[in-house]
Amino acid sequence: MTEKFQVGQIIEGTITGVKQFGAFVALDETTQGLVHISHITHEFLANIADAVKVGDKVKVKILSIDKEKGKISLSIKNALPPPQKPQQSKPKPKPKKEVPIEDFENLMKNFLKDSTDRQTDINKRLNNR
Structure with missing residues (x-):
């Protein structure tokens, strides 16, 4: 050799x-x-x-x-020189996390209760004028 x-x-x-x-x-x-x-x-x-x-x-x-x-x-x-990597596009958005149905129902109940309470407060204020 x-x-x-x-x-x-x-x-x-x-x-x-x-x-x-x-x-x-x-x-x-x-x-x-x-x-x-x-x-x-x-x-x-x-x-x-x-x-x-x-x-x-x-x-x-x-x-x-x-x-x-x-x-x-x-x-x-x-x-040889290594090939150039293609430019990365914008990262894909992560899929939204699924909320279990029980949690969703509780969230909705709380939302409706809060909404009703706020509406009651607004009505009281308007009637007290």
């Missing part, structure tokens, strides 16, 4: 193979790495063939280098 690659480095490579679990990327004539399907795009990707195909040129970030096993882990999504 060549010493010219370092973890964190972003380089251009070519897709050389596509499997369900990821894509193989040639970094140079003798060095190849793997981009796991979870590192292809920022969004969920069910089918890797929807995003890349053999022969595509891609920018990749080197995530890890295992010299003993001769494996390089790569990421396409980490080599």
Whole structure:
């Protein structure tokens, strides 16, 4: 494995193979790495063939280098800026809390009693003039 690659480095490579679990990327004539399907795009990707195909040129970030096993882990999504989040619209109003019927009946009884008492007071004041 060549010493010219370092973890964190972003380089251009070519897709050389596509499997369900990821894509193989040639970094140079003798060095190849793997981009796991979870590192292809920022969004969920069910089918890797929807995003890349053999022969595509891609920018990749080197995530890890295992010299003993001769494996390089790569990421396409980490080599790109994250997508901008859409502006959030106004928050939706919370649904009004439902009042149990017993509480509603009590509220109405109290309201009617208060209303009747006020009307009685008003009538007394008017008659005392």
